[in-house]
Amino acid sequence: MEFYVDGGCRGNGTSNAIGAAACVMRLRHGDTETWTRDLPNGYYDPLPTNQRAEITAIILALEIALEKYDKLNRRPWLDVTIKSDSRYAVNCMTEWVYKWSTNGWINAKGGEVVNRDLIQKASDLDDRLKEEGDVQYVWIPRGDNMDADDACNDALDEQN
Template sequence: MPTEPAEPRDVVEISTDGACLGNPGPGGWGAVLRHRGREKRLSGGDPATTNNKMELTGAIEGLAALTRPSTVIIYTDSSYVRNGITKWVAGWQRNGWKTTDKKPVKNADLWRRLIEEEKRHEVTWKWVKGHSGDHYNEIADELATSAARDVRR
């Protein structure tokens, strides 16, 4: 018996960024979600964190904000996040969350959360050069930097 065609998934674009005032130090993350001509801005911070943690958190929170499975394009200026999720994470999982030199993977808790959030969607990861005039990357950067300043106060 033929199966019903799958419902078409909504396409959502998410631009994310992380910031840290000192590394480690107070940090923030930002995400700009775009869907059907609408925009939603999210941000948050942590008084004691690292830039990489905030970069990961921006992507996690952007995906977590989606209420149904979607086709997602995530734009990040973090090679750490893009390479981690597209190239390195499968090996880390195979190796029991150890690097090739047998050390524990840094931020494994956040990588696991990112994997869980990504599972609900069809995600394409795109790298953009930071501070190069990409409109939504600049907004995500401002959200992240403002959140870092807020938690520093």
Template sequence: MELTGVIEAFKYIKTNNIHIEVYADSAYVVNGMNNWVKNWIKNNWRKSNKKPVENKELWMELYELVNNQASVTFLKVKGHSGDVGNEKADELVNQAMDELKSVTP
């Protein structure tokens, strides 16, 4: 879900000529985009231990969306630590989950 959330956010961006900063409490997403993805591509979507990359299709989609933008920076924030944006994102996710529970049989 961490990858899917970022992918869906990029799909809503209607321009590609601005700098985008992605603040995420997911080390998986931030490290993946900042440190791992280029080597995975170079190694035919294999990790350094030669095993296939998990969630390859999602990483490929995110990489393509990011590369369609002029400039993107991924920044790690600590979750549940008072970061205003992170707390608001958590609030919205919990609200959406509550709404889904109320309409799901």
């Protein structure tokens, strides 16, 4: 399974921020399937930010991969690749999450890891998926991620 993910936020860092995440799955023969998710508006959850949207997009891809796997009649070894134009999101999943979980979710500056709730959720989903196969996170240039970027912007447009 190959996923392209993107997250975005308008009004980043303000009380009226809106955020969305998008996931595009490449199917055989060049077709795609697309999912989006709006971020909570901050009333009871943290305010939307670009970083929260990017991690939410990865969560969305991991959830979809697990859902699709659960619907299969047999249990093949999975090979999942999640491509993102966010170095932050890719580094969270490939490097930093291991350090943070070992350090009690304290960052290098001695404070609590920002977006811990989402990163832990993504890590838990990643662990579940890795029981069934391989998961890779790959950084790609923004220009190579236009389908996910467009889907994310469409979802943001619908919130306005």
